[in-house]
Amino acid sequence: MTDHLPAVLDRIDTDLDKSLERLFEFIRIPSISTDPAYKAECRQAAEWLAAELRDLGFDASACMTQGHPMVVGHQVEAAGGPHVLFYGHYDVQPVDPIELWTTPPFEPTLVAAPNGDTWIVARGASDDKGALMTFIEACRAWKAVSGTLPIRVSILLEGEEESGSPSLKPFLEAHREELSADVALVCDTDMWDNDTPAVTTMLRGLVGEEIEITCASRDLHSGMFGSAARNPIHVLAEILATLRDGEGRITLQGFYDGVQELPDAVKEQWGRLPFDEAGFLGQVGLSIPAGERGRSVLEQIWARPTCEVNGIVGGYTGEGFKTVIPSTASAKVSFRLVTGQDPAKVREAFRAHVRARVPGDCSVTFKEHGGSPALSLPLDGPWLKPTLDALTEEWGREAALAGTGGSIPIVGDFKRMLNMDALMVGFARFDNRVHSPNEKYDLSSFHHGIRSWARILAAFAR
Structure with missing residues (x-):
């Protein structure tokens, strides 16, 4: 099965324009979960995703909840090997203040970036529609080339992440057996920098x-x-x-x-990665780290x-x-x-x-x-090394082990309720302006993100 990978990557490159068309169609649905006026649009987005998954051979549906629907899909012709559950969310933040947008927020626009890349500018382009579509498009390419996916895949897409996920825990509890897998895949995270991919292994509580x-x-x-x-x-x-x-x-x-102290291997890798402490604080008008003395800025914001x-x-x-x-x-x-x-x-x-x-x-x-408690992905688990290797091969840079100062509640819910670790891989850049006017997703993030997930699926099959 993994011998198909070169053809799958070629298919992704050839079909990039079509992948963009599907992303744009998805983005045009104004699925603002926190505003009751957009309840119908949230339902529309869920039904759109369920239909896309069914087209790819998933047994998929938009499951009703007390709030917005949950989209659940399972691969019908399941391959052997590990079973993964991919998680994303289809709801988006409100667009206010509308007057600060340079283009209509739900009309995705391609804008030339100063670094030669192209920006996809729209609400939800990065958080989380562009991100979740990287995985769906990777599945599409695998199905087109080999007729099936290289491993067992289930998908859970929620519509209330931006409004506190009130329906999520009851849904996980009610569907515990159906949604349990070997590992969860979460796409709602960032790159290390514009050119270096990362796996987020630590979430603070x-x-x-x-x-x-x-x-x-x-x-x-x-x-x-x-x-x-x-x-x-x-x-x-x-x-x-x-x-x-x-x-x-x-x-x-x-x-x-x-x-616990940061493992030496992680501390050494962080030391090799490009990170400008002075620049990090300088961008907000500061210059003196205020946390525990003797700790690097990265330790202060991620590991302490x-x-x-x-x-x-x-x-x-x-x-x-x-x-x-x-x-x-x-x-x-x-x-x-x-x-x-x-x-x-x-x-x-x-x-x-x-x-x-x-x-x-x-x-x-x-x-x-x-x-909520902090969470960390075991560094000696079976999922981390193949993921790092796949990302390094795709991006041509050593993939980073990253932490995050924030919290992603769904990761804790997966661990506590389903006893399942989460592998957090995302391709957003720090300047994507999520939750702000003129949100954007780099075209390179979308393209290489699709290719990255295709490689990760192949790596897990091996």
Whole structure:
């Protein structure tokens, strides 16, 4: 079966224009999941995908949920070997502000890029329609050349990723046996840089907390009560200032329990990859890394846990000036976690840290804003090396082992609910302007992404 790979790659090259036509037809469906006005369009996008999969020989349908449909497809003529589940999402973000778009957001446009590439400009071009179509088009080429796929393939495409995926967990629970596979393939990630492919092997977890400090029973005149009455903004600021020490380490009791050092092999590879620390911070007007001292910027943003204050509210913040001592002050605080940390323990350590520092005549309340553990793909598992080799062969650059500072909830759901690791391979560039006006996907990402998935399928068959 793998002997067909050269012909499959040739077919991808020959049919690129047709692949683009299908992508453009898909993009023109304004499947904005968060806006109820586009419910019919989300259903249309799901039905469009199900029809495409059926044309490729999948047993596929748009399955109804309490929200937008889930598209599920299974290869009818299943090959032997491993079984993979490919995941993507067909819904997109709203287009606002519309006046900042240079072309209609749902009319895909090819634009010449300064580096000689071509940009596909449209809402969803990168996130996630262009990305998921790279896999479908790779399957199309394999079917056209050999009549079947080299391994067993199932596909799950959801329509609520951009609106919190409320239907996903119930759907996974109800279809646990049907959707279980040897490994999940997730396409919603980035390249290392414009020319270097990457496999994302680490996802940080998340703990979100909102705290409110209450002191006096009402707002007070600062001239009449100043110094004598406790100011909750002072209390809050003092507490927040104790969350990190002068070395950039987080001070919560037991916070680093279970945190492991980065494997030497990964650290060495990161050292070989082109990454400009000064340029990374310089692009946002900064120059001094603020995390743990002695750690590289890549370690700080990918492999180490964090504590960040995301917002503070207290007192009078309107126009002009008001001499008031507020009754309450609040803050939103988030922790990004790494493998080995327990979100529940981190949350409780944070609350204990705060409670211990609230004055006796004041009070504090907490509001939870979600939590999930970090995940990592086993570096010695059977899926990583063949994927890295396939990407390196396609792009002509050593494929990188990457981390990400963010979280992809579906990866955790696959692990917890289906006991399935996820291989995260994407071809987006950092400048793709996802969720923003003039979102784009590089034509080279689309073309080489299709070829990359074709190679990965062949590598898994071997």
